[in-house]
Amino acid sequence: MEPNVRFWITERHSFIQRFLQWTELLDPTNLVVSIEKIEKSRQLLLTNEDAAIRDLENQRIKDAWKRSLSTVHPDSGKLIPVPFRPAAFLPFTAPMVFFSMLSAKSLKSLILPQVSFYTYTTTFNMVNGNASYNRRLYESLLLGTGVIASSSFFGLFPVLFQMRVNHVLLKRALPIIILTHVSGMNVVATRSLEPIRGIEVMDKEGNVMGYSRKAGTKAVKDTATSRIVLFGTTAFIPEVFSHFFVRTQFFRQYPWSLWTFKLSCTVLVMGLMVPLSFSLFPQMGRIQCSELEKEIQSVTEETELFYNRGV
Template identity: 35%
Template sequence: MDWNLQFWQSEGKTFPQRFYHWIDILDPLLLLKPTKEIERSRALLLTSGPDITESLQNEEASVNPVTGNIIPTIFRPPAFLPVTAPLALFHACTGGFNLANGSLTEDTKEFPVKQMLLSTGAVLYCAFVGALPHYIMTRYKVQNPSMQLFLKKILPGPLTAILCAFNVLVIRGRESENGIEIMDSKGSIVGVSQNAGEKAVRETALSRALLFGTAVCIPDVVLDYVKRTNVLRRNLFVLGPLRAVMMISILGLMIPVSFSWIPQLGTIQRSLIEPQIISSTEETEFFYSRGI
């Protein structure tokens, strides 16, 4: 079992442990580490064990624990907030992040044309649907107060959450289709399970919906309340910058919360594993890397 996964197995059993650890991993300064230093840290871990904290932190932020590949800088966990904060090319960035941090097996490391088309379609679809509320407001000059409230305040949060979950489900669909590796309690790989792949992708989709749905909803709810105050009534021009600051701040908080919400090292019961996989073992619980 990879040192990253061994660490999550022993130190990531509770939400506070996972949250504290993700705070360390999401340090933006880790993006400045050169590839040679990452490779050196990984080699040091393989020879010295997981008790080297700094090396483990560098590796977890930069290396996919399943494939062992170094993740491109822009798609590493510490880059998630700086890149998505402006929400520019939002779904393309989250799609690349989902793909780079997935839980692929040896047989699915290649990026086939089919998956490229699905990923491109998912990104374009999410961007198109996400822009629909604004398009409807401007194209049809909606004047009805109830409809304006629905399109501007109520719809964006749930719609963003659904689209982000959809993004994960499509782009990481190969894990559901082809399965992911599952391990026994000793870390030995016992097989490739489609059921475990479906569970991992579903859990990640829920965490991504929580992350961005909350980041969109809370600023609108708070600003709708505070803009009724006399100060903001006289200075409506500050609403835009204030909303941007709030969204970035909430994203900064919710990224480690959503990553920590569900354990990185997932578990699946024997009853949910395909019969052909469990026929050779008596284990009652199996483990898998959920991805991010």
């Protein structure tokens, strides 16, 4: 069995444990670890499967799990490209969220931030989604291009609205609402083939029982929910704090400080929300066999099966 899959199935962590686990996996040093170290870690886990699960207090084993879980896709067993590893998500998206939420006097000034943000998040969702179903390269390219274009279009809608409306509350609230909803729909659209073609479901030993569209639907729904929580909170809290900050004497003396304050607030909030949102649901989702398709129920006596939710 793929070591990462075995780990997530065996270690049924609580939310707090998953949160602490993700704080380690999101360590920026996981972006610069060499391929040689990753291969050695994987070899250690593959040759000592049972010991690796039992001996989690051993620092050597613990480091091996950290490298494997943070750099290798659990479905394919292939290395995740460095810019799209979970540890890269915060450094890439935090500045993009900040710039995409800035008030703009023209549409042109926001096109690049919006397109950059949705290009990255679409690619991240596609790379870190479930990879257990058949998908051709041209399908991924066409789907990704369409999702980027549509997400960017809807992301620019608040700017068009702000140019025509003077209502202060609407001008502040609409960008947050749009960012939250479009981020969730981006996951649904990017991974739309999973509910259509189905993803692998397996027993606790890693034996594949079949491909389930219902499991694919649940995986996409849970991941979309985590993105809504992530970006909704990240966009909302800095706006609230900024509302009170502009009333302070410090802001009156140094108006330029609003940018610094808002960027710092965005990074801090998102720094907390990324591991929290990734921890909302287990990495290896569980689903009752009775909820799956009849053809899967007929080939197993297990009451509960597992699937890779994706990040």
